[in-house]
Amino acid sequence: MANSMPNTKPKTKANTEPYRKVKITMWDDPKFRALSSLPPSGQSLFIYLLTGPFTGIIPGLFKAGRAAMAEELGWDGEAFDLALDEAITLGLVKFDPKARIFWLPNAAKHNPPGSINVVKSWGRAFELLPDCDLKLEAWKSLKSACYGVSEAIGLAFDKAIPLPKAMPSPLPSGIQKAVSSKQILKPEREHIARDQPVGNFPCFQPVGEVLDKFRMYPGWTPLPGFCDRAIAWGHKLDRLTPYSPPQLRQFCDYWIPEDTLRFQEQWEMTFAKSLEHQAMKKFNET
Template structure:
């Protein structure tokens, strides 16, 4: 861990930083100066754990942290418990090539995931941009074998994220042999990738429509989601929770895919909860915080709602 951090006073002139709420600014400074933050600008951490350190509720810290993420000032892989600050090295560059070589120790402290690969790629690009000596030091510390490992992890991550969607598509065989078979296989893969994107878009549209109907103004108290603006961001959010959503759909409806009914029932369940429907009350100093689409489609929130609904149903039966 690096003992000292540099904070550029010009941060107070930065439009993104100034657009944050006071809680989000404090959460960002907490991450920037956290004892666990490595010299690469990334660390192993969880939102509930950081909230406990701040003596905040997980919901309050999650909202503040989410603001920083939405502005591109922080990154988070919830499943791997990894948090990163994209601009960390810009203000905390390595003092010498030997420091770059010491990054090996820092990278070993980070959990394996796609975000870790991005952190390492970003560090390599930064070191290479400083000077030949720094670039050489990085190449010696992280040899070419890392490139193959990086590619394998990327493929594994994509396979994991897309498996739930892929299972909903019809299977396609490949006939023929040789070059013709290779071309046919490539075409089928491209077509399947297109189908996956279309299916993700459909699931996202169904989720947004159900959220707006059950919780958003004017019928509800929460901010409505625009159907087209920010669409890519919403699709990525839905993609992160889609594996859990499919598991719940399998349990609740006996379905191998996620029906529109799933989202209608899920957000209707959220609407019955004062904390999740915007009624509150929300304790100081977070009186102004309210849930939103991003918060309610987090995997941990979805699991809490499902567990509570299951418990309530079991109590009724009993």
């Protein structure tokens, strides 16, 4: 009677617990998109981070911007951040806002690599992620998960994915002062002045508006006549004080890390929508 080979593969939750395969193309399926949208919540966001279109071949590790994901979900930025804070607080998600890297620590435990070729396929995807402390933390966890499956897969990981660099240390204060503030804060855009109406509202004639798309930058402000335009767009703002300096700073700080290009008018529309949401939230709380 032939001796049966012992099963040396360690048991994991992925081996013993029921699971289902979900295709990320689900999110772009016309019928799925026709369904009522997910409401902003921690659970909704976690499901999206596990299965959404921004995910890659490495379980739980990918690059994405908060604003881009919020836009895909149809949520405003504040609602997205609240949901993300829930997941981060519980340790389900980790996020580096500068590198824009998301890491779901338990993903590799529940989705361990099934073969050496799978680990090899991770190599290029991991290399393309920006180096930062979170990437290094994910590397350690992924390596542990690979060795937890078998020594062969662990060795394949060592060969395919070398140790990443940690987050670089800040420049000494003397060097920082030697760099011109214009070099640091200069927005990536070109200014083209014009004297013509904005959108379909001929009564508004701002001078010096930017024709090209640009990324958000420190010191950005809406052009004169912003409140009238916002009201014409259907947003309910106070004509006397449509926004405060802290609200403007908060808006800029939120969007600066995001790699999002928009026209001046589009940024103003986004700002108006954010102001209206804040006003409605404050009203509901009173």
